[in-house]
Amino acid sequence: MARFASVVLDADSTLAGIEGIDWLAERRSKAVAEESATLTAQAMEGGRPIDTIYAARLAKVRPSREMIAGLGAAYIRAVAPGAMDCVAALRAADVRVVIVSGGLRQALLPLARQLGVAAADVHAVDLLFDEAGEYARLADDQPLATQAGKEAMVRMLRLPAPVLAVGDGATDAAMRPAVDAFAAYVGFVRREAVVRVADHVLDSFAALTALVLP
Secondary structure, three states, X not given: OOOXXXXXXXXXXXXXOXXXXXXXXXXXXXXXXXXXXXXXXXXXXXOOOHHHOHHHHHHHHOOOHHHHHHHHHHHHHOEOOOXXXXXXXXXXXXXXXXXXXXXXXXXXXXXXXXXXXXXXHEEEEOEXXXXXXXXXXXXXXXHHHXXXXXXXXXXXXXXXXXXXXXXXXXXXXXXXXXXXXEEEEOOOOOOHHHHXXXXXXXXOHHHHHHHHOO
């Protein structure tokens, strides 16, 4: 019997070895890329609330529909080793698997399809585009672009308990009050501030499988 009835997975630097907005920023200028990477690091380490930087990063990057499609392909290429087998094993054991991410939903949907996660179980940030396919703005009411958004989302989903949340950053650790356990994923990047508050530390998706399915 599975130790957890539900598993909540982060995407950037957890399911895939890239940070989506930083990847997009690299397609702009060196200055935009460096600023985006610095802000992302500050937010994921917990040094700066994501609320203060999310919209500002996107306003500089201004990703088009074409760029989002490119990011979607990049997520698939950068998928974490063993992630597909892990998700398949969890779903076969009737564990509910959802993705809760501060990343861009339109770009994450192709990766979710590869993993066998339904679009309805992908909770991320939606963008709006103009008629030419250029970036317009964030869609209204985007809780996952905020520091406490993941905790609020998990509470709203009312997932079958016990619930395990898995992620690499401060916004993932913020889910801890809403779940039964939090696992820091360090397969791509190890953030000590996140590790310190984790109930488990995972360096691979094989380790996640072993934790959930004894």
